[in-house]
Amino acid sequence: MLIGYARTSTLDQKAGLEAQRRDLTASGCERVFEEQVSSVDVVKREALAEALAFARQGDTLVVTKLDRLARSVAHLVEILGQLEAKGVALRILGMGIDTSTPTGKLMLTILGGVAEFEREIMLERQREGIAKAKAEGKYKGRAPTARAKADQVLKLHGEGIGGTEIAKRLGIGRASVYRILDDAQKAEV
Known part of the structure; x- marks a missing residue:
């Protein structure tokens, strides 16, 4: 059985959720779990937990993009471990990756590492930009309201x-x- 998982970070992203739902249904998903919650809130991702619990041996969890599923390589590896333990594959539509094959597993691990590396570089640049702005007196930070x-x-x-x-x-x-x-x-x- 193909099981879809769709997620957007905020309630405002209705079009993004609808597009994911459409793509997952078009790819043959019989059941789609969806939620609107930040991937950083790993604890609160109830629909993902439900999808993982619902999946049975021989099923495939389908997502449209990798960032809809996991935020870091560590989280991705954790999810893959849960899926693998149950005999469930992962398919990422936007990347053409299917972990039911050895090549798919390798590609996913490599691309997950690259995605995390890119995010770390972006955060480093952001920190550098804030430090520079502070040094120039242009960045004061958030006013302490409390x-x-x-x-x-x-x-x-x-x-x-x-x-x-x-x-x-x-x-x-x-x-x-x-x-x-x-x-x-x-x-x-």
């Missing part, structure tokens, strides 16, 4: 309001509330 509300956090906490409610009222993260409270407690000691 720290500016420290007095309000401490006041609300003093009134007996919990961290979650403080975060909700002030529009900041819970972690920021607890960081401010922790810093205030350390300053008292």
Whole structure:
């Protein structure tokens, strides 16, 4: 059985999801699992977990592009290990790769390594650009919003309001509330 998996990073990418669904169906997928979640959120990729659990020996998991499935070579190797243990192949339509063949397995490993290398180079350039902009005084970074509300956090906490409610009222993260409270407690000691 051919099992499709489609993913977009955000809810705004409806056209991308529809195109993947169309391509997967056209390639003969009988069942398509889909989700709209960042690949970085590996923990929250429920449809991928469902697709992997659904697959049986002799099945093939089909994706349109490699980046729809895995973000890194390590993650790709992990997924391939799960598929291999179940006797399931992987087919990537955009690359013409099918891991049911030894050549397909080799090509996927090589291309996954190249993709990760490209991403690392891009991130390195980004870090260099930010460092250069900071040195020239053009990049200030994100303004710390929670720290500016420290007095309000401490006041609300003093009134007996919990961290979650403080975060909700002030529009900041819970972690920021607890960081401010922790810093205030350390300053008292």
